[in-house]
Amino acid sequence: MEAVLSRKEQIEKTATALFKSKGFSATSMRDLANALGIEAASIYSHIKSKEEILQRVCFNMAREFFEAIDAVEAKEGNATDRLKRAIAAHVNVLTQNTEASAVFLHEWRHLSEPMHGTYLSLRDKYEARFREIIRSGMNNGEFTVPDEKFAALTILSSLNWIHTWYKPEGKMTPAEIAHNLTEMLLNGLTSSKQALHDTYSHLNTP
Amino acid sequence: MEAVLSRKEQIEKTATALFKSKGFSATSMRDLANALGIEAASIYSHIKSKEEILQRVCFNMAREFFEAIDAVEAKEGNATDRLKRAIAAHVNVLTQNTEASAVFLHEWRHLSEPMHGTYLSLRDKYEARFREIIRSGMNNGEFTVPDEKFAALTILSSLNWIHTWYKPEGKMTPAEIAHNLTEMLLNGLTSSKQALHDTYSHLNTP
DNA sequence: TAAATTTGCTAACGAACGTTAGGTTGCTTA
DNA sequence: TAAGCAACCTAACGTTCGTTAGCAAATTTA
CATH class of the missing domain: 1.10.357.10 (Tetracycline Repressor, domain 2)
Structure with missing residues (x-):
């Protein structure tokens, strides 16, 4: 039974993987957006920063x-x-x-x-x-x-x-x-x- | 007996302290220059990158x-x-x-x-x-x-x-x-x- | 079916980034 | 005294950064 993740949770999960492998500072919002298949600006519909x-x-x-x-x-x-x-x-x-x-x-x-x-x-x-x-x-x-x-x-x-x-x-x-x-x-x-x-x-x- | 550090060694030592406390990616060359009391560009007289x-x-x-x-x-x-x-x-x-x-x-x-x-x-x-x-x-x-x-x-x-x-x-x-x-x-x-x-x-x- | 919410887009902002070019100063060595 | 070198400067480059504004489409809710 797979948990259904909200978009915000998907962002969090993807970001967590990137933060682990590259570090927080070295991970850009564009990296994160790319991993999610969307544009960087779109992320801000779900999170504040x-x-x-x-x-x-x-x-x-x-x-x-x-x-x-x-x-x-x-x-x-x-x-x-x-x-x-x-x-x-x-x-x-x-x-x-x-x-x-x-x-x-x-x-x-x-x-x-x-x-x-x-x-x-x-x-x-x-x-x-x-x-x-x-x-x-x-x-x-x-x-x-x-x-x-x-x-x-x-x-x-x-x-x-x-x-x-x-x-x-x-x-x-x-x-x-x-x-x-x-x-x-x-x-x-x-x-x-x-x-x-x-x-x-x-x-x-x- | 204090060791006399070359400028390059001073840069390395100061950078090490910054890298430890802020992380490599979050430390900018301008942070490092500031800690050394010089301009960021001046660092490149001593190191390549x-x-x-x-x-x-x-x-x-x-x-x-x-x-x-x-x-x-x-x-x-x-x-x-x-x-x-x-x-x-x-x-x-x-x-x-x-x-x-x-x-x-x-x-x-x-x-x-x-x-x-x-x-x-x-x-x-x-x-x-x-x-x-x-x-x-x-x-x-x-x-x-x-x-x-x-x-x-x-x-x-x-x-x-x-x-x-x-x-x-x-x-x-x-x-x-x-x-x-x-x-x-x-x-x-x-x-x-x-x-x-x-x-x-x-x-x-x- | 109308309204609200979710999800995404393009365009762009000002700031910060690492780095290069070219020049000046002052000390050390031949 | 001339040459060489170490150390630092200003100015600027092209790029990337996090983030905002404004809008559009699709989906969900009332």
């Missing part, structure tokens, strides 16, 4: 990310569990909107004030959600991490690189990506933990 | 990264050791050239052919160096990782976010950043490995 498109893409994605993390935290769980679900939710949003995500992550600096400032404060709020999960995990001994802010940034930066290589037809599904990422970030690369656990776990039998 | 500046920044940084990884692999060591040193080397290059690194990582797509293709193949070669370290660690049991390419990308994406927040006057030194990153990436967030090791290590006494 070039920047309006960027605003819509950025803040729609912001809303998606917040809805995802809200859903994660609506359910109870320890820090490990919540972090796993937060990662999976973030990966889901990213992989379901690869182009818009790329624009969201890379082109926001071309927003003018006050949107630019709004964007930054939203981003900080979102990062704070991850920081809080990590902090609670540190407090109850689930996590051992040198710096909670540093850990949150490192996790998010791993996640936010996905859009550069993810292809829906690729061999990893979003769920597998989330699982592999979680595995790496929670347990690290070294084999010894699992080995240690395998070796000694019989000592822990009740 | 706007893109030449971008090329120099990108490929100078590429050279820096390769020299760093070459130095890492000139010394012997197991995979864990080499990965630690590769991370530290990468962080060093990044933190010593924050602005050029940002341009290198974000603005390369504005290179025209054949430079664009050259850049991509260099980037792949560099990533392959990390993949090889990870693969050798997988083969001898040092690392347990779902996919070597995936692991390399995840590690590099964590590293490549640093330039967005690193400040030389901040509380973390490059060495501390590298150490914390290595700790997180090798051991993960969960506390259990060290705890397990602490708990059971007496069993391993020879």
Whole structure:
């Protein structure tokens, strides 16, 4: 079932693809018009300005990310569990909107004030959600991490690189990506933990 | 001891700062001239084109990264050791050239052919160096990782976010950043490995 | 069927773009 | 002291930029 897009949504979608591949500034309204098969001036029957498109893409994605993390935290769980679900939710949003995500992550600096400032404060709020999960995990001994802010940034930066290589037809599904990422970030690369656990776990039998 | 910069190097440095903060396309030659206190046309006494500046920044940084990884692999060591040193080397290059690194990582797509293709193949070669370290660690049991390419990308994406927040006057030194990153990436967030090791290590006494 | 809305057009606006041509100044070197 | 060079200037080029005005056709709504 294909969604029927309004002309405005078609413009937004086409612009998003161009903004991702060429960047916002290097994409002209004539480029966009050409991709749509119409004249540049015609676009202005549907939008107010070039920047309006960027605003819509950025803040729609912001809303998606917040809805995802809200859903994660609506359910109870320890820090490990919540972090796993937060990662999976973030990966889901990213992989379901690869182009818009790329624009969201890379082109926001071309927003003018006050949107630019709004964007930054939203981003900080979102990062704070991850920081809080990590902090609670540190407090109850689930996590051992040198710096909670540093850990949150490192996790998010791993996640936010996905859009550069993810292809829906690729061999990893979003769920597998989330699982592999979680595995790496929670347990690290070294084999010894699992080995240690395998070796000694019989000592822990009740 | 301050390095004495030629005019061309001053232009490159100023342009790098502008390219980082506004992006290559959104930075005009008149912006650059204004930052230098001269007229736009005067810049062309020193450079051939706007893109030449971008090329120099990108490929100078590429050279820096390769020299760093070459130095890492000139010394012997197991995979864990080499990965630690590769991370530290990468962080060093990044933190010593924050602005050029940002341009290198974000603005390369504005290179025209054949430079664009050259850049991509260099980037792949560099990533392959990390993949090889990870693969050798997988083969001898040092690392347990779902996919070597995936692991390399995840590690590099964590590293490549640093330039967005690193400040030389901040509380973390490059060495501390590298150490914390290595700790997180090798051991993960969960506390259990060290705890397990602490708990059971007496069993391993020879 | 009349009115309203959607979608597009041509023509053009002033501003900004990267770049070139040609010339001037002042310092450095032979 | 003459030649060479580095650094910068003014003026201007052709092009592209985002955007507006005004109008026309088709489709939807009342």
